[in-house]
Amino acid sequence: MTAxxxxxxxxxPNRVITNDDLAKIVDTSDEWISSRTGIRSRHISDAEETAxxxxxxxxxxxxxxxxxxxxxxxxxxxxTCSAEDYFPNLGCQVQNMLGxxxxxxxxxxxxxxxFLFSLNTAxxxxxxxIYKTILxxxxxxxxxxxxxxxxxxxxxxxxxxxACVIRAEETxxxxxxQHSDGSMGHVLTAxxxxxxxxxxxxxxxxxxxxxGQAVFKFAVKKVPECIExxxxxxxxxxxEVSCFILHQANKRIIQSxxxxxxxxxxxxxxxxxxxxxxxxxxxxxxxxxxxxxxxLHKGDKLILSGFGAGxxxxxxxxxx
Ligand SMILES: CC(C)(COP(=O)(O)OP(=O)(O)OC[C@H]1O[C@@H](n2cnc3c(N)ncnc32)[C@H](O)[C@@H]1OP(=O)(O)O)[C@@H](O)C(=O)NCCC(=O)NCCS
Numbered sequence: 001m002t003a004x005x006x007x008x009x010x011x012x013p014n015r016v017i018t019n020d021d022l023a024k025i026v027d028t029s030d031e032w033i034s035s036r037t038g039i040r041s042r043h044i045s046d047a048e049e050t051a052x053x054x055x056x057x058x059x060x061x062x063x064x065x066x067x068x069x070x071x072x073x074x075x076x077x078x079x080t081c082s083a084e085d086y087f088p089n090l091g092c093q094v095q096n097m098l099g100x101x102x103x104x105x106x107x108x109x110x111x112x113x114x115f116l117f118s119l120n121t122a123x124x125x126x127x128x129x130i131y132k133t134i135l136x137x138x139x140x141x142x143x144x145x146x147x148x149x150x151x152x153x154x155x156x157x158x159x160x161x162x163a164c165v166i167r168a169e170e171t172x173x174x175x176x177x178q179h180s181d182g183s184m185g186h187v188l189t190a191x192x193x194x195x196x197x198x199x200x201x202x203x204x205x206x207x208x209x210x211x212g213q214a215v216f217k218f219a220v221k222k223v224p225e226c227i228e229x230x231x232x233x234x235x236x237x238x239x240e241v242s243c244f245i246l247h248q249a250n251k252r253i254i255q256s257x258x259x260x261x262x263x264x265x266x267x268x269x270x271x272x273x274x275x276x277x278x279x280x281x282x283x284x285x286x287x288x289x290x291x292x293x294x295x296l297h298k299g300d301k302l303i304l305s306g307f308g309a310g311x312x313x314x315x316x317x318x319x320x
Contacts, residue, residue: 001126001127001129001168001169001170002123002126002127002168002169002170002171002172002173002174003122003123003126003127003134003166003167003168003169003172003173004166004167004169004171004172004173004318004319005164005165005166005172005287005318005320006066006067006068006165006166006167006169007062007063007064007065007066007067007068007164007165008061008062008065008162008163008164008165008284008287008288008291008292009057009058009059009060009061009062009063009064009065009162009163009164009288010058010061010160010161010162010163010281010284010285010288010289011054011055011057011058011061011160011161011162012043012054012159012160012161012275012285013043013044013045013046013049013054013159013160014043014046014049015043015044015045015046016041016042016043016044016274017041017042017043017044018030018040018041019033019034019039019040019041019155022154022155025148026148026149026150026151026154026155027151028151028155033155036250036252037155037156037250037251037252037272038250038251038252038270038272038273039155039156039158039250039251039272039273039275039276039277040273040274041273041274041276042157042158042159042274042275042276042278043158043159043160043274043275044143044158044159045141045143045144045159049141049159050083050084050141051080051082051083051084051090051139051140051141051161052083052084052085052090052093052094052097052139053097054139054141054159054160054161054281055078055080055090055093055094055137055139055161055163056093056094056097056098057161058137058139058161058162058163058281058284058288059076059094059098059135059137059161059163060098061163061288062135062137062163062164062165062288063098063135063165065165065291065292066165066167068133068165068167070098070099070100071100071102072132072133073100073103073133073134073135073165074102074103074104074131074132074133074134075091075103075104075105075106075122075125075131075134075135076091076094076095076100076103076104076105076106076134076135076137077091077105077106077107077108077118077121077122077134077135077136077137078090078091078094078105078106078107078108078118078136078137078138078139079107079108079109079110079114079115079117079118079136079137079138079139079280080107080109080114080138080139080140080280081109081110081111081112081114081140081142081190081279081280081309082140082141082142082144082145082190082279083107083139083141084141084144086192089105089106089107090105090107090137090139091104091105091106091107092105092106093105094135094137103135108121110280110306110308110310110312111188111279111280111308111309111310111312112247112249112277112279112280112282112306112307112308112309112312113178113247113280113306113307113308113310113312113313113314114138114279114280114306114308115136115137115138115162115280115281115282115283115284115306116176116178116247116283116304116305116306116314116315116316117178117306117312117314118136118137118138118280119136119164119166119173119176119304119316120173120176120178120314120316122134122136122166123166123172123173123176123316126166126167126168132167132168133165133166133167133168134165134166134167135163135164135165136163136164136165136166136284137161137162137163137284138161138162138163138278138279138280138281138282138283138284138285139160139161139162139280139281140157140159140160140161140278140279140280140281141159142157142158142159142208142277142278142279143157143158143159145190145207145208146207146208147207147208150207150208152210152212153207153208153209153210155276156249156250156276156277157208157276157277157278157279158275158276158277158278159278159281160275160278160281160285161281161284161285162278162281162282162283162284162285162286162287162288163284163288164284164287164288171319172318172319173316173317173318174234174317174318174319175230175233175234175316175317176230176314176315176316176317177226177229177230177233177314177315178312178313178314179222179226179312179313179314180310180311180312180313181310181311182310182311184214184218184311185309185310185311186211187210187211187214187215187218187311188208188209188210188211188215188308188309188311189208189209189210189309190207190208190209190309191209216250216252216253218307218311218313219249219250219253219257219307219313220253220256220257220260222307222311222313223246223253223257223305223307223313223315224257224260224261226305226313226314226315227244227257227261227303227305227315228261229315230303230315230316230317231303231317234317236301236317238261238263239263240301241267241301241302241303241317242267242296242297242300242301242302243267243268243269243290243295243296243300243302243303244257244258244263244267244268244302244303244305245269245283245286245287245290245302245303245304245305246268246283246304246305246306247277247282247283247305247306247307247308248270248271248272248275248277248278248282248283248285248286249272249277249282249307249308250272250277251270251272251273254268254270255268257305269286269289269290269295270286271285271286271289279308283304283306287304296320297320298320299319299320300319300320301317301318301319301320302317302318302319302320303315303316303317303318304316304318
């Protein structure tokens with residue numbers, strides 16, 4: 001028995017901010033942002049579009065897409081690193097918004113690897129026979145903690161949510177690998193209000209700090225390594241994988257991973273042009289796009305790979 005993704009959904013804030021819009025608030029340009037990252041625009045939430053609201057919208061769509069009744073869901077597991085509240089957790093907020101009082105709700109924070117680690121956790125619960133049906137959501141409103149005066153980070157991120165329903169079935173998730181390196185945690189941080197860094201008066205939050213080049217080097221090394229690790233232990237040739245669904249941080253990272261694996265870029269779908277880096281939401285947002293466009297076929301072997309703050313990274317092999 002394993003666990004299969006049986007439905008996907010996503011939700012994006014209404015407001016779209018282009019690179020040209022950003023050039024009006026920081027010293028940047030469309031040329032700089034798009035050539036270095038592939039990003040052209042991103043969705044930015046308003047006060048009402050909280051991480052929980054986006055999560056609930058995406059979750060609702062995933063349940064509809066799966067064809068199950070919401071009463072069949074036993075757990076809501078939400079990946080996030082930018083929730084507006086320390087508590088209650090977003091799993092409980094989504095439970096309340098969607099009227100799913102019989103479920104258990106909780107959150108998981110592994111930054112941009114959060115959705116992948118949550119999917120793996122849901123798979124483990126199902127494989128252990130504890131639950132049969134779990135709603136897994138990745139949701140972020142990083143725009144609310146980003147420092148809008150720091151051009152090196154504010155141009156990179158966007159808001160949104162993606163979700164999937166995963167259910168006990170004979171085929172589906174086949175294996176996963178997960179890694180962390182806490183000793184490198186300092187290269188990508190967002191400190192909670194503390195004495196270490198001044199709180200931003202506008203938002204009450206501390207800015208994100210990122211050593212962009214260190215993160216870039218980490219991603220282009222560790223992502224191919226963990227993909228090779230999962231291929232090897234499943235005796236699978238990389239050519240047998242139909243599609244590699246990577247965390248959408250930067251187009252150059254994705255191109256570099258394809259090159260290192262000696263694979264065609266066509267196997268690495270990208271949707272970050274219109275989303276920016278949506279952290280834990282990026283993989284389920286892309287999965288939902290591909291699913292609704294009919295680009296995933298039953299029996300396809302897919303590898304999902306996430307990487308981000310922590311540092312954290314990993315890969316999940318599944319059959320669609
Ligand atoms: C962030 C990133 C695009 C920066 O690209 P880079 O080529 O490394 O750029 P650098 O940081 O070396 O900066 C180069 C110059 O551009 C400037 N710059 C930074 N942001 C800029 C912006 N938005 N617009 C214009 N100039 C900018 C810098 O100030 C620097 O100027 P200087 O040479 O006068 O000092 C790149 O490092 C990257 O993609 N890293 C990975 C980030 C990521 O994906 N993080 C999330 C992982 S989950």
